[in-house]
Amino acid sequence: MKMSRYLVPTLKEDPSDAVITSHRLMLRAGLIRKESAGMYIYLPLGLRVLQKIIAIIREEMNKSGALEFLMPELTSADLWKESGRWHSMGPEMIRIKDRNGIEYALAPTHEEAFTNVIRMIVTSYKDLPVNAYQINTKFRDEIRPRFGVMRSKEFIMKDAYSFDSDEDGLEGSYQIMRQTYRTIFKRCGLETIPVEADTGSMGGSNSEEFMVASEVGEEVLLLCEVCGYKSNQERATCQYQLSPTNEDEEALAIVDTPDVRTINELVQFFGCSAHTFLKSLIYVADGTPIMAVVPGDREINEVKLKNTLNAVDLELAPDAVVEEVTGAPVGFAGPILVKGKALRIIFDTQIKTIKNAITGANQRDKHYKGVNPGRDFVIGQEADIVLVVAGDRCPHCGNALIETRGIEVGHIFKLGYKYTRAMNVKVLDKNGKAITPIMGCYGIGVNRTMAAVIEQHNDDRGIIWPMSVAPFQVHCISLAKNEKEEGAADTIYSMLVDAGIEVLYDDRTASPGFKFGDADLIGIPIRITLGKAFFGDSSSIEVKLRNKDEKIIIAKDMIVDYCKKQIVQMLQKLNA
RNA sequence: CGGGAUGUAGCGCAGUCCGGUUAGCGCGCUUCGUUCGGGACGAAGAGGCCGGGAGUUCAAAUCUCCCCAUCCCGACCA
Numbered sequence: 001m002k003m004s005r006y007l008v009p010t011l012k013e014d015p016s017d018a019v020i021t022s023h024r025l026m027l028r029a030g031l032i033r034k035e036s037a038g039m040y041i042y043l044p045l046g047l048r049v050l051q052k053i054i055a056i057i058r059e060e061m062n063k064s065g066a067l068e069f070l071m072p073e074l075t076s077a078d079l080w081k082e083s084g085r086w087h088s089m090g091p092e093m094i095r096i097k098d099r100n101g102i103e104y105a106l107a108p109t110h111e112e113a114f115t116n117v118i119r120m121i122v123t124s125y126k127d128l129p130v131n132a133y134q135i136n137t138k139f140r141d142e143i144r145p146r147f148g149v150m151r152s153k154e155f156i157m158k159d160a161y162s163f164d165s166d167e168d169g170l171e172g173s174y175q176i177m178r179q180t181y182r183t184i185f186k187r188c189g190l191e192t193i194p195v196e197a198d199t200g201s202m203g204g205s206n207s208e209e210f211m212v213a214s215e216v217g218e219e220v221l222l223l224c225e226v227c228g229y230k231s232n233q234e235r236a237t238c239q240y241q242l243s244p245t246n247e248d249e250e251a252l253a254i255v256d257t258p259d260v261r262t263i264n265e266l267v268q269f270f271g272c273s274a275h276t277f278l279k280s281l282i283y284v285a286d287g288t289p290i291m292a293v294v295p296g297d298r299e300i301n302e303v304k305l306k307n308t309l310n311a312v313d314l315e316l317a318p319d320a321v322v323e324e325v326t327g328a329p330v331g332f333a334g335p336i337l338v339k340g341k342a343l344r345i346i347f348d349t350q351i352k353t354i355k356n357a358i359t360g361a362n363q364r365d366k367h368y369k370g371v372n373p374g375r376d377f378v379i380g381q382e383a384d385i386v387l388v389v390a391g392d393r394c395p396h397c398g399n400a401l402i403e404t405r406g407i408e409v410g411h412i413f414k415l416g417y418k419y420t421r422a423m424n425v426k427v428l429d430k431n432g433k434a435i436t437p438i439m440g441c442y443g444i445g446v447n448r449t450m451a452a453v454i455e456q457h458n459d460d461r462g463i464i465w466p467m468s469v470a471p472f473q474v475h476c477i478s479l480a481k482n483e484k485e486e487g488a489a490d491t492i493y494s495m496l497v498d499a500g501i502e503v504l505y506d507d508r509t510a511s512p513g514f515k516f517g518d519a520d521l522i523g524i525p526i527r528i529t530l531g532k533a534f535f536g537d538s539s540s541i542e543v544k545l546r547n548k549d550e551k552i553i554i555a556k557d558m559i560v561d562y563c564k565k566q567i568v569q570m571l572q573k574l575n576a
Numbered sequence: 577c578g579g580g581a582u583g584u585a586g587c588g589c590a591g592u593c594c595g596g597u598u599a600g601c602g603c604g605c606u607u608c609g610u611u612c613g614g615g616a617c618g619a620a621g622a623g624g625c626c627g628g629g630a631g632u633u634c635a636a637a638u639c640u641c642c643c644c645a646u647c648c649c650g651a652c653c654a
Contacts, residue, residue: 146647
């Protein structure tokens with residue numbers, strides 16, 4: 001491709017609204033432009049990268065035996081009502097009506113759609129297992145689009161759904177995808193960390209996310225360097241036990257604590273350690289207020305709490321609700337309710353071990369001390385609801401966990417029967433008996449994968465594409481000063497193209513420095529320069545790899561072979 | 577939705593506090609000439625409803641009110 005005929009609007013300065021490296025470089029290298037918040041335009045150069053990633057995904061999915069489909073983006077409300085998600089997806093799902101008032105959703109995901117086709121076309125166990133996938137756009141009315149294409153309202157996802165006769169089958173399908181995902185990301189040049197994950201609104205049990213370690217990642221990961229435990233903070237658990245005390249149970253007493261509300265203030269006031277406080281927070285879960293109680297030195301993991309409650313929506317209660325359900329202003333809540341109040345309370349599993357605790361008295365400016373679980377209040381429901389942080393002990397081996405941040409590029413999980421039951425999918429087994437298939441579901445964020453590759457492969461001059469996803473394989477810079485030289489340069493370009501190499505040919509009239517700068521920014525792996533060495537007698541060509549500093553000289557006749565060899569080697573390295 | 581910030585040429589910004597010529601600078605863009613291996617130089621140009629609306633004033637990019645958009649921090653997810 002001749003650059004003079006290709007629109008590559010590189011930018012010398014950083015766009016003001018890009019804060020992370022990948023976003024900055026995508027804008028600067030002329031890969032994307034913003035249409036509006038959360039919506040991005042892929043320019044020709046950027047599209048090529050996206051297509052390369054898609055091709056890798058498609059190739060590996062097909063290799064795994066999955067079948068490619070293409071689903072409508074406009075999905076009828078009936079489909080969503082069947083599974084119950086017309087309601088539960090909430091405002092994240094973009095809903096529209098046609099001229100007759102019929103309701104649709106712009107698909108935020110396609111579990112229902114795929115379950116529906118399988119119901120239509122699969123009737124026998126002989127067709128199972130089947131793994132159906134597509135590479136298609138998703139629409140989500142994100143609370144906050146962020147970081148360029150990293151989190152956008154419209155994005156391309158590869159989503160796959162497996163259907164098996166039984167759980168063993170699902171395990172097989174799941175493991176195939178697990179391996180396929182590793183291969184896909186490896187081929188894209190990405191190092192990923194698979195972590196245990198929460199299943200979110202999709203439902204299901206077992207789940208693994210593929211994370212790209214990055215400071216700008218939105219996920220917090222907890223890793224154990226000893227046994228290899230890896231988990232998303234949302235799901236992470238730890239071995240934790242408060243040290244037992246031999247203290248005698250004190251009598252319950254009420255203490256005046258004027259304006260002492262936060263845990264820090266309480267520690268000061270009472271002069272004891274934070275975990276002897278019973279931190280009691282009021283949440284509203286699907287419209288109903290509840291209380292969650294954790295040791296005072298712990299944060300609540302809202303995802304775990306939400307799962308415990310089986311709630312769709314969970315948020316901290318507004319002050320008015322807190323006052324209403326506890327009878328006291330915010331800061332004085334506790335599990336010993338005043339007479340006449342009733343509230344569902346979830347206790348963290350450690351609460352029962354705390355002796356002579358301190359907690360809010362549900363009265364203004366008053367706390368209880370000498371609080372003893374079981375004696376002063378009943379532990380009705382307990383669950384692990386604390387947020388695990390760095391330094392907590394690994395749930396498997398007990399070593400200290402460490403924290404890192406990651407970008408979620410893929411997510412695989414066992415869905416179970418949620419959709420096949422809700423949508424009444426039946427196939428006949430060997431004995432002619434109707435059975436319900438079990439599902440798994442597997443997603444890859446394509447645009448996000450592209451951004452993640454840049455996050456992992458760049459330097460202060462620009463992008464350093466892995467060969468597999470580079471927009472072109474060779475960047476050929478012509479430094480020709482006259483028509484004769486231009487002609488000679490064109491010949492080399494044609495030679496490379498004829499050999500089947502993807503070449504971006506900088507035939508523009510610009511200074512060498514300008515062209516080198518653009519080449520570094522765009523980051524094509526192999527750069528060849530047609531300059532002095534070439535236009536002189538020697539007929540030799542300078543080659544430089546984007547990820548190396550040295551320049552080497554190759555004889556003109558050898559250049560095609562050399563490039564081909566480099567390309568093959570670079571691709572093989574990613575496949576290994 | 578809550579908190580913070582910003583909207584001036586394609587991009588990056590100054591000017592706004594303290595109202596007053598024809599709204600400026602750098603990059604980019606066009607034409608010509610000279611340059612030409614690490615973002616060249618000169619000359620001549622083109623390009624602005626100063627985010628939108630209402631108001632105050634003799635006079636508004638600048639002051640007031642309302643709206644909109646974008647970005648960052650928190651709650652959702654690939």
